[in-house]
Amino acid sequence: MADPLSQILAHQQQALAAMTAEGLLDEQFQQLLALQDESNPDFVSEVAELYFDDALPKIQRVGQLLSEAAPDFGELDAVVHQFKGSSASLGAGGMAKLCIRMRELCQQRDVAGCQALVMQMQEQFMRLKQQLSVFLSLEAQRKQLAGGG
Template identity: 35%
Template sequence: MLGFGADRLRADMNRLLALLFHQGVLDEQFLQLQQLQDETSPNFVFEVVTIFFRESEKLLRNLRGLLLDRELSDYKKMEIHLNQFMGSSSSVGAKRVRNVCVAFRAASEQSNRAGCLRALELLEHEYCYLKNKLHELFQQLEQQRVMAAGVRYPIQG
């Protein structure tokens, strides 16, 4: 029974990954990250993605702050944040997030405040979707690890 549950969990995880690739949420860079994970660093992907999420939250706050300041929208500073966001999203394989950053940067280069606000809204949406789906994936991975380790109950005597 334990094997069946693990097989089902692995199949669910593979379906989720396939969906994220099919939707263009992730790209091959995410697979390359997975290949770097081994016995010496079993949580490598989780740790890299956690850092990405932490840094992304800061960048999103900074971008929102720059855009909400009606007196001064510092487009050059916005472009710096967007370049950082594009680089980090590329490094974890967050394809749709990266693509929105590209469009956001184009609006910023044109000092198009309305376009930047729309792009920020879309960026926040894509980021939240990615975060939720990767959280789901990591939960499945953890469940798979627990099942692989086997559940041992204390012997009642």
């Protein structure tokens, strides 16, 4: 039977592989993991927390704008552009792609297309948050075991 630390590492790799296969995360997330070291052991969880704190209001604002009789496509595009940048920085490649598509639909002033896409964004956000939370929980357990705690 494998030791607890090896089991946690294996679960982390499985979770990461699943999120990557599903298109939730891309290679940028791997680069963030590589930046985490002893001098900044909570780097990835801090970046993820900032992303989730920032993302939810953006998704809500997109939904608000699209519920208006005459959506402000300029503001909508600006909010989605910011969200695309933060998603790409985290390595949330699937979300960044949805943002790119949303910006294309903004250019076309396609309200129905944007409304359908914001639903996909909300679903993807919830899946990403749920699965990344599992990964980060495993990371916290790994650090505790590695630190002898």
